[in-house]
Amino acid sequence: MGALLQRRDFRKATSAWHGPLSYCAAAMAVLAVGCAIGLAVDGRTLMGQGVWLKPVKFAISLGLYALTLAWMIGQARRWRRTLWWLGTVTVAGFLLPEITAITFQAARGVRSHFNFATGLDETVFMIMGGAAYLGWLMTFAMGILLMAQRRLDRAMAWAIPLGLAISLAGMSVGYLMTAPTPGQAAGLARGLSLTTIGAHSVGAPDGGAGMPVTGWETGAGDLRVAHFVGLHALQVLPLVAIGLRLLARRFRVLAGAGTRAALVVVAAFGYAGLTGLVLWQAQRGQALVHPDASTLGAAAALAGLVSACATTVLAVSARRPGASAGRRVPAAPVGTAA
Known part of the structure; x- marks a missing residue:
């Protein structure tokens, strides 16, 4: 039944x-x-x-x-x-x-x-x-x-607006691509009629060597990376909320709605940071597959901070009274998650 x-x-x-x-x-x-x-x-x-x-x-x-x-x-x-x-x-x-x-x-x-x-x-x-x-x-x-x-599920109540906000930021990266490159701006200033205005690459003309499938530049910065990553926060964060709810049936430390909501916020922070990181990398004319020491250092710092925040949330949840017993999270269709 x-x-x-x-x-x-x-x-x-x-x-x-x-x-x-x-x-x-x-x-x-x-x-x-x-x-x-x-x-x-x-x-x-x-x-x-x-x-x-x-x-x-x-x-x-x-x-x-x-x-x-x-x-x-x-x-x-x-x-x-x-x-x-x-x-x-x-x-x-x-x-x-x-x-x-x-x-x-x-x-x-x-x-x-x-x-x-x-x-x-x-x-x-x-x-x-x-x-x-x-x-x-x-x-x-x-x-x-x-x-x-x-919403009935507090984690989803955070996932949807945060996912939408980051997605809008990712969409906005597309507008950066429409600005003339330095060379194009110089040509326009001289009154030239250009056949191309705008670019997705930074530091080299569009059309260089690219990654398989995505086509992202391997020899220059590529604004499409941040555009793609940010845009799909719309899917990633709600999936995180759904995944945490499913995991809560097996791991009692995730049974609390507040714990799952806090982890979603941490995930959103990390995802926004990742979007900003790959945008910063591209704007410096650096390909995704060829990060320099500054990019690697920033990535390590972001990963460490997100890990520390998530660990803190789980540790606080585990110390709460009754956490060892845990409250079973009832099975629920996706439709009740929002």
């Missing part, structure tokens, strides 16, 4: 997911598969990579973004209608224009980002820029409303 009730609760929770965002995530999955096939059969390359690689990566990333927001909105108990409209505008004004522009330019075999070669290319890039700004604003607005929700 208990298992049946849990299945019913789970179906009820998933049925409340935001429809347009859920359908958009499904469409992104189909597009990712289609572009992966294109990558296998189409031999064209652009800046050393297959022309269909970027649509694959963006379809996966935007699909995860849409799916996560669909779940978050589905858990809301207040301002549901407003959140529904914000999510729908996000699909129509941000996700679909963004991926359509990227796929369109990939089919043409030209760059989608920073491309001012022709009037069409400039228009496409401007559409992408406007969509990105709208996406940031919609995410911010949804974050405010989601942050004010009442």
Whole structure:
């Protein structure tokens, strides 16, 4: 009977997911598969990579973004209608224009980002820029409303707003890429008409040797690393909260809601620190795979601080009266976690 009730609760929770965002995530999955096939059969390359690689990566990333927001909105108990409209505008004004522009330019075999070669290319890039700004604003607005929700799980109550905040910071890194490089700024100052304005690499032109799959620069700094890491805090921190709740059934020290909430805050601090670290590394023209002593030292300090904070939280929890007995955390579907 208990298992049946849990299945019913789970179906009820998933049925409340935001429809347009859920359908958009499904469409992104189909597009990712289609572009992966294109990558296998189409031999064209652009800046050393297959022309269909970027649509694959963006379809996966935007699909995860849409799916996560669909779940978050589905858990809301207040301002549901407003959140529904914000999510729908996000699909129509941000996700679909963004991926359509990227796929369109990939089919043409030209760059989608920073491309001012022709009037069409400039228009496409401007559409992408406007969509990105709208996406940031919609995410911010949804974050405010989601942050004010009442939640049964205190860890998730921290994970969602902190994940959204770090994700917004990661999205903002994209705006740094649109600024002209020093060489481009000098050309613009001389009145030159440039075909490319902006770059994701720092210290070298775009298109150098890159890492497999991600394409991140191996010979220069790459702002896409911080953009990627920060953006996906939206998924990572809620998963941390869910993971801690599952682990609490086995480890009694995690049974307390306050303990799990504190660990989520520590994880958010560490994740934000990691985002800032890889951004600092890229802005110094340093590739992710070639950290210098300063970067390694900062990474070690961050890891040590996060470890010390987590250890302190667990130690304090273990010393609390009744911690040895522990209160069993009841099994609960994901839908009750927020």
